[in-house]
Amino acid sequence: QVQLVESGGGLVQAGGSLRLSCAASGSSSIGAMAWFRQAPGKQREFVARINVDGSSNYADSVKGRFTISRDNAKNTMYLQMSSLKPEDTAIYYCWTYFRADRWGQGTQVTVSS
Numbered sequence: 755q756v757q758l759v760e761s762g763g764g765l766v767q768a769g770g771s772l773r774l775s776c777a778a779s780g781s782s783s784i785g786a787m788a789w790f791r792q793a794p795g796k797q798r799e800f801v802a803r804i805n806v807d808g809s810s811n812y813a814d815s816v817k818g819r820f821t822i823s824r825d826n827a828k829n830t831m832y833l834q835m836s837s838l839k840p841e842d843t844a845i846y847y848c849w850t851y852f853r854a855d856r857w858g859q860g861t862q863v864t865v866s867s
Contacts, residue, residue: 756779756781756852757780758848758856758858759776759779760776760846760859761861762774762861763861763863766838766865766866767866768840768866770838770865773832774832774861774863776789776830776831776832777828777829778829778831780852784826784829785805785852786803786804786805786806787804787831787850788801788803788804789831789846789847790847790849791845791847794844801846803822804824816842819838820833822834831848833846835863838865840866843863843864844862845862845863846863
């Protein structure tokens, strides 16, 4: 059973930076991974995705500010967030697919203006 655990969220001022981590366990062959986020009263939305070969894509709203990466040896994915804006405030979720969609429990990111 694949499990995902996020960490690194917190409170930051606008313009600041945070680095999120997502550690996967339960399998040595984790495929594509992604970050999603859900703001209060809104639907969960795609943020960024990274494949095993390191290729990635981003939502337009975060391009140029966020960088996704992964360490396959550690089964860990990262999201470096810079130039944060209040509208980035959300719970950030880690995702992968292993026989079914797998989600982490989420980590709160709050950006104050």
